[in-house]
Amino acid sequence: MxxxxxxxxxxxxxxxxxxxxxxxxxxxxxxxxxxxxxxxxxxxxxxxxxxxxxxxxxxxxxxxxxxxxxxxxxxxxxxxxxxxxxxxxxxLSEAFRNLTASLLEDYFPKDCYVNQSLLDSMPIIVCSGKRKEKVATDITDKGYCSTKSLYYYGVKLHALAFRRNNKIPFPEEIQIAPASVNDLTVFKEAWANKENRCFFGDKIYVNKDFFGDLENEKNSIMMTPIKGVKGECQENKNRDKAANDLFSTAVSRVRQPIESFFNWLIQKTDIQRASKVRSTKGLLVHLFGKIAATYINLTF
Known part of the structure; x- marks a missing residue:
């Protein structure tokens, strides 16, 4: 009972x-x-x-x-x-995927800034990089998580989320990619067609040529912390350091809630650990079932 x-x-x-x-x-x-x-x-x-x-x-x-x-x-x-x-x-793996999309669409908050999006990814660990990959090999591979200093087998959970004022951002779209796939590659394939949007990402999204074209074609810009230029002279670094540090701090402060979003998911569902999964469909249930479980309470 x-x-x-x-x-x-x-x-x-x-x-x-x-x-x-x-x-x-x-x-x-x-x-x-x-x-x-x-x-x-x-x-x-x-x-x-x-x-x-x-x-x-x-x-x-x-x-x-x-x-x-x-x-x-x-x-x-x-x-x-x-x-x-x-x-x-x-x-029911595909049903959980569609349920997640339906929940995010039906219970969209009114306080979202629809022209501002936060970007980040989180590793979903199936097993340690020291072991041989045997589970869901069609969608997983070996990757490296710099924040954890860890090689692992699994996938990455990529989130594009609308910014909200003083609240956890609300995911607009969620993508799953093998662990080795670069975050910028996922952006180019899934979200490069977004128009009139201001994106906030980390340094992995630094690509002046690509985002210059995106701004001209789609009127969308990418804001990232300043990344140092290899071979730049020390005088130029010292001259621009104060301005670059202020800009980088401002961008990092805006995009910090997307990290809180992932931490919230981990706390609520333990989604990052997928070591008990034994098949591709099981991994998809683990991912989309856990996300759906966090947002099903919106119906109450």
Missing amino acids: IIQTKALKLIKIYSTICDKFEKDLKYSCERFSNNTKQDLTDQEIMTIYLFSVAEEQRFTVKQIHQFACDYLLSWFPNLGSYAGFSNRLNR
Whole structure:
């Protein structure tokens, strides 16, 4: 049994999932076989996952299934075995992806600066770089995280988020790329068509030629901390140091909330650690299911 306040949240999550399932999610996991009607529905599986992550901080599939067995069996009597639950959950990877996009679209805050975007990425670690990669090799590879001084196998979670005043930014789009892919490459492929936008990023986005063309063609600019020029004489460095430091501090202060956004995700869902994942679909459920769990409370 669970307390009444959490029971009401469980009902609300289930109601939201059912509404969105009938609208479009069902097309992401439609079955064309004689076994289309299951005792435990896809809506119930998604509800169990989202509720367990959002309200109970159960982050692995085994923990989620065990919690459901202990406390939610009266709500979901056809829960079944852990193996069956895990297999059914992985089949819903695309439904979780579409649910995340739907939640971000439906509950867009009114206080966003729609002409100002913050950019950053976060490593999702499947295993250490010292080990051999065996899981989700079609979307993961080896990368290096400079902030952690760590080589790892996994993916990067890239976020383009609208700036908000004194609040965590709200993600406009989220992209997944192999760990070795450069952040600037992702920007060029996914977000270089944004018009009339002021982007705030870190030094990895420094590329005067590309962003000069972007400003001329799309009226969009990239603001980054000043990056030193290799081979520049010391006199020029000293002359421009004060102005460059002030500008870099101002840009860093504006883009700092995107780091808080990632820290918030980690704290709420432990999304950065994906060592328990055993398949590509499982990794996608881990990513988009955790993000959906953090934003499902917007429905309350």
